[in-house]
Amino acid sequence: MKFEVDERGYYGQFGGAYIPEMLYPNIEQLRDNYLKIIYEPEFQAEFNDLLKNYVGRPTPLYLAKRLSEKYRATIYLKREDLCHTGAHKINNTIGQILVAKRLGKKKIIAETGAGQHGVATATVCALMGMECIVYMGKLDMDRQRPNVERMRILGTKVVPALSGNMTLKDATNEAMRHWINHPTDTHYIIGSVVGPHPYPDMVARFQSVISEEIKKQLQEEIGNPYPDYVFACVGGGSNAAGAFYHFLNDEHVQLIGVEAAGKGVDSGESAATTALGKPGVLHGSKTLLMQTEDGQVVEPYSISAGLDYPGIGPLHAHLFDVGRVQFVSATDDEAMNAGIELSRLEGIIPAIETAHAIAALDKIELSAEDVVVINLSGRGDKDLETYIRWGKY
Amino acid sequence: MKNRITELFAAKKKDILSVFYTAGFPIQNDTAAIAVQLEAAGVDMIEIGIPFSDPIADGPTIQESNKIALDQGMNVGLLLNQIRELRPQIKMPIVLMGYLNPVMQYGIEKFCKEASQAGVDGLILPDLPLDEYVKHYKELTDSLNLSISFLISPTTSEARIRQIDSLSTGFIYAVSSSSTTGAKSEFSAEQQLYFKKLQAMHLKHPFLIGFGISNHTTYAQACEQGAGAIVGSSFITCLKNSKDLKTDIHQFVKSLKG
Numbered sequence: 001m002k003f004e005v006d007e008r009g010y011y012g013q014f015g016g017a018y019i020p021e022m023l024y025p026n027i028e029q030l031r032d033n034y035l036k037i038i039y040e041p042e043f044q045a046e047f048n049d050l051l052k053n054y055v056g057r058p059t060p061l062y063l064a065k066r067l068s069e070k071y072r073a074t075i076y077l078k079r080e081d082l083c084h085t086g087a088h089k090i091n092n093t094i095g096q097i098l099v100a101k102r103l104g105k106k107k108i109i110a111e112t113g114a115g116q117h118g119v120a121t122a123t124v125c126a127l128m129g130m131e132c133i134v135y136m137g138k139l140d141m142d143r144q145r146p147n148v149e150r151m152r153i154l155g156t157k158v159v160p161a162l163s164g165n166m167t168l169k170d171a172t173n174e175a176m177r178h179w180i181n182h183p184t185d186t187h188y189i190i191g192s193v194v195g196p197h198p199y200p201d202m203v204a205r206f207q208s209v210i211s212e213e214i215k216k217q218l219q220e221e222i223g224n225p226y227p228d229y230v231f232a233c234v235g236g237g238s239n240a241a242g243a244f245y246h247f248l249n250d251e252h253v254q255l256i257g258v259e260a261a262g263k264g265v266d267s268g269e270s271a272a273t274t275a276l277g278k279p280g281v282l283h284g285s286k287t288l289l290m291q292t293e294d295g296q297v298v299e300p301y302s303i304s305a306g307l308d309y310p311g312i313g314p315l316h317a318h319l320f321d322v323g324r325v326q327f328v329s330a331t332d333d334e335a336m337n338a339g340i341e342l343s344r345l346e347g348i349i350p351a352i353e354t355a356h357a358i359a360a361l362d363k364i365e366l367s368a369e370d371v372v373v374i375n376l377s378g379r380g381d382k383d384l385e386t387y388i389r390w391g392k393y
Numbered sequence: 394m395k396n397r398i399t400e401l402f403a404a405k406k407k408d409i410l411s412v413f414y415t416a417g418f419p420i421q422n423d424t425a426a427i428a429v430q431l432e433a434a435g436v437d438m439i440e441i442g443i444p445f446s447d448p449i450a451d452g453p454t455i456q457e458s459n460k461i462a463l464d465q466g467m468n469v470g471l472l473l474n475q476i477r478e479l480r481p482q483i484k485m486p487i488v489l490m491g492y493l494n495p496v497m498q499y500g501i502e503k504f505c506k507e508a509s510q511a512g513v514d515g516l517i518l519p520d521l522p523l524d525e526y527v528k529h530y531k532e533l534t535d536s537l538n539l540s541i542s543f544l545i546s547p548t549t550s551e552a553r554i555r556q557i558d559s560l561s562t563g564f565i566y567a568v569s570s571s572s573t574t575g576a577k578s579e580f581s582a583e584q585q586l587y588f589k590k591l592q593a594m595h596l597k598h599p600f601l602i603g604f605g606i607s608n609h610t611t612y613a614q615a616c617e618q619g620a621g622a623i624v625g626s627s628f629i630t631c632l633k634n635s636k637d638l639k640t641d642i643h644q645f646v647k648s649l650k651g
């Protein structure tokens with residue numbers, strides 16, 4: 001595949017494994033074993049069984065008639081919101097916990113922003129009877145109380161990250177520090193296509209089930225596996241990587257990544273990494289990064305806690321660089337309006353992250369023959385508080 | 394070409410004391426004054442940390458010093474200016490240590506050239522991958538006579554230690570335990586075994602033991618097993634609480650050496 005990671009762990013100029021030596025043995029072990037492990041027939045059987053019977057896959061590809069009418073195109077929604085725990089994140093955590101078990105790890109750590117990845121990790125740890133610690137920025141813990149309690153009910157210890165601005169970036173720092181201090185018995189389940197190689201590739205492979213299903217389902221629906229467009233929101237980029245994966249080499253399929261513009265790309269309160277970032281190194285990979293001229297990482301802003309990350313995965317940085325994916329952004333207001341619109345037209349309240357992908361319908365010139373797939377990455381239950389505070393419905 | 398690090402290790406095989414502190418901490422202009430006092434107190438080498446917003450290998454003490462330095466506007470350009478001023482005032486080697494991103498934004502080549510011209514002797518960039526270094530930067534740093542030290546930890550394999558030994562110039566930074574930076578009061582039996590294993594490997598380069606050295610006991614243990622010790626967090630704590638840098642620095646070094 002043309003956009004596959006190379007053997008040094010790079011996608012074009014992005015990627016690699018920029019880690020302190022203390023993490024090297026863990027990363028080396030993962031790098032040398034992940035492909036072997038995940039393509040063992042026994043692993044595949046267990047993974048697929050859990051995706052089917054526990055997560056509820058395949059998720060429907062739903063023809064959204066009223067939304068289609070409004071935007072004058074044929075619009076399908078890939079219903080990742082119907083996955084167990086309410087978002088695509090669990091596709092990855094199921095895969096990684098099976099890898100962790102085969103590596104002989106006894107404990108799991110994770111970072112979380114909105115809490116969706118934390119809940120998905122806490123869930124698989126309960127399922128497998130493994131001890132779990134989730135780092136979460138203190139500010140995010142206050143903003144996302146219900147998810148904190150969900151993790152606790154599932155038996156996970158939630159540790160507040162008190163450094164920096166106390167959000168997702170800082171939770172990731174704390175998880176990495178924990179891993180440095182507990183190098184042998186612990187696996188770190190990273191929640192997106194970020195981090196040192198092989199994480200971006202491994203997470204993309206686990207999420208690629210999304211586009212695998214889209215292809216099959218479209219073939220059945222319209223007799224052609226290829227849509228004209230795939231839309232997905234991009235925080236770190238895992239749901240987008242999964243939705244784009246099996247279309248990357250089909251250049252006639254237009255791939256649209258939607259970032260969070262926050263209060264506007266130029267407002268100083270934004271998380272639109274491709275618009276505002278420069279190549280840099282954070283959390284183990286070289287990628288596009290929002291930073292000052294001095295190379296200090298900038299604290300991003302978005303109304304959605306799951307998109308407020310200062311970087312994107314190295315695969316996406318490369319896809320942006322070579323023009324394979326078109327990146328657009330949606331502001332807080334545009335996303336909130338789109339979330340309400342989807343609720344009213346289709347009876348689906350999306351996660352606010354996901355609402356950014358819906359908002360891009362207004363930004364791309366569509367024609368009546370176009371077939372569009374929007375990856376509905378998650379449901380809005382966790383965001384009710386934000387919807388209520390926003391109030392315009 | 395002379396390199397002060399190579400000269401130091403050629404002249405002194407034991408009991409080397411290297412002190413780490415964050416540039417621009419506690420006050421932006423303290424960088425040079427601290428170095429002068431450290432040399433006067435009998436320290437052999439200094440490692441000056443380039444502050445970064447996301448220091449993932451550091452514990453709370455150094456994290457805080459990074460934040461304070463950054464809040465006061467510290468950056469790579471200012472640090473290089475401070476080194477230019479400092480160099481004529483001290484004789485000992487100066488090592489700059491930092492995460493890659495601020496250096497990358499300054500321009501790695503530009504940074505290496507200017508650092509070398511300013512009188513820096515060595516670099517430690519803990520998140521620069523070995524293969525990147527070999528592929529892109531080794532030639533440059535060799536040509537500038539800048540020594541490069543890499544970290545090893547108790548979980549580093551013997552093969553990799555050999556590889557790091559063959560690629561390092563100057564000295565090897567032996568991290569005392571798999572951990573982030575931070576002060577500890579003594580070394581465990583397991584750690585001692587690891588130091589002994591390193592000693593028995595008869596590496597080409599001397600190794601200094603760092604992370605967790607905070608008092609005379611840990612300093613003396615490190616000196617017994619390696620060429621010497623690197624002290625960081627506990628010195629930062631000393632700076633943070635200091636009312637009189639000169640007195641406190643001399644007192645700190647004296648209590649370490651015992």
Ligand SMILES: Cc1ncc(COP(=O)(O)O)c(C=O)c1O
Pocket residue numbers: 087088113114115116117191192193233234235236237238239240305306307351353354377378379
């Ligand atoms: C529903 C949903 N969509 C998207 C994201 C963003 O992550 P990614 O870009 O990795 O898919 C999150 C993250 O929390 C999420 O919860």
